[in-house]
Amino acid sequence: KYGKITATASFVPTQIIKNDDLAQIMATSDEWIKSRTGILERRIATTENTSDLCIGVAEKLLLKSQITANDLDFIIVATMTPDYATPSVACLVQGAIGANNAFAFDLSAACSGFVYALSVAEKLIQTIAQKGLVIGGEVLSKCLDWQDRTTAVLFGDGAAGVLLEASDVPMIKKENLQADGTRSTSLTAGYVKNDSPFKGESPTASPYLKMEGREIFDFATRDVVAAIDQLVAEDKDKIDFYLLHQANSRILDKVARKLKVPRERFLQNMDKYGNTSAASIPLLLDEAVSAGIIRLDGTQNLVFSGFGGGLTWGVIQVTL
Numbered sequence: 001k002y003g004k005i006t007a008t009a010s011f012v013p014t015q016i017i018k019n020d021d022l023a024q025i026m027a028t029s030d031e032w033i034k035s036r037t038g039i040l041e042r043r044i045a046t047t048e049n050t051s052d053l054c055i056g057v058a059e060k061l062l063l064k065s066q067i068t069a070n071d072l073d074f075i076i077v078a079t080m081t082p083d084y085a086t087p088s089v090a091c092l093v094q095g096a097i098g099a100n101n102a103f104a105f106d107l108s109a110a111c112s113g114f115v116y117a118l119s120v121a122e123k124l125i126q127t128i129a130q131k132g133l134v135i136g137g138e139v140l141s142k143c144l145d146w147q148d149r150t151t152a153v154l155f156g157d158g159a160a161g162v163l164l165e166a167s168d169v170p171m172i173k174k175e176n177l178q179a180d181g182t183r184s185t186s187l188t189a190g191y192v193k194n195d196s197p198f199k200g201e202s203p204t205a206s207p208y209l210k211m212e213g214r215e216i217f218d219f220a221t222r223d224v225v226a227a228i229d230q231l232v233a234e235d236k237d238k239i240d241f242y243l244l245h246q247a248n249s250r251i252l253d254k255v256a257r258k259l260k261v262p263r264e265r266f267l268q269n270m271d272k273y274g275n276t277s278a279a280s281i282p283l284l285l286d287e288a289v290s291a292g293i294i295r296l297d298g299t300q301n302l303v304f305s306g307f308g309g310g311l312t313w314g315v316i317q318v319t320l
């Protein structure tokens, strides 16, 4: 048996922050943000934390499908902004929906989180499980430096995910997950200082999200493009849609050009949500399913690709 996506759902904070709202509190402009990123607005949490958003997704997935919480064997949440180190967001979701038979854990792979989690979850269905939830969820707004216009304007909050169920038909055709820890400092967030009475003098990092934009931009348009090209190879023209991590519209332009694939096959919604890290691919998938663009009828070939902090990147070719 294989894992198959049988339902998708999203849950985003109610508060919409437009580019002009940011221009009121920092030296930026709608024009700069729009032209350099393609972002027009983003959701920013007020009272919601990451677990609240992920619980919302889980409840919607149960409503949309014929299963009950007790049917679930596992819950995986991909996040870089958990409420706590422990309990995991996944355990908070498990408790809230009453999935008493599900084991639950968070997966930390930044913007590659959903792709890593989908790959791991699918192997669980192939071996020990029948049904599980894979959710990407972030409240990035709690780790941003709101005095730093180079990062604060890029990110947003949100969650989305899928229900994975056992099927006789293989969904994943090819996959390739990668990491490069030697470039770990290009994108960091959430460093926790040691504050014990025994601590010595050691270097620390910032609790705020810090990004070497140029390095990450080049990483996306070189390493990630190469990984997609190598994986998809001769299937390139059979792919209906490419669902890439929604970091920046200009990156999608460059990736499409380098892959020699029509730009229209690269779905996008960063205009409405900004960069939501692990939530960006499932958010895009759920919107495409709701719009009837992706039908979940087993006839469409898609590529998911996440890339970001770690550095991590991953490519999965699926038939949905």
Ligand SMILES: O=C(O)C1CCN(c2ccc(-c3cc(CO)ccc3Cl)cn2)CC1
Binding pocket: 036, 037, 111, 154, 187, 213, 214, 216, 217, 220, 247, 248, 251, 275, 277, 307, 308, 309
């Ligand atoms: O044009 C400019 O001056 C700037 C140049 C730098 N930009 C960037 C650079 C990198 C990212 C990014 C971030 C992540 C983290 O999830 C992952 C993947 C990427 Cl490619 C997003 N924007 C914004 C516009």
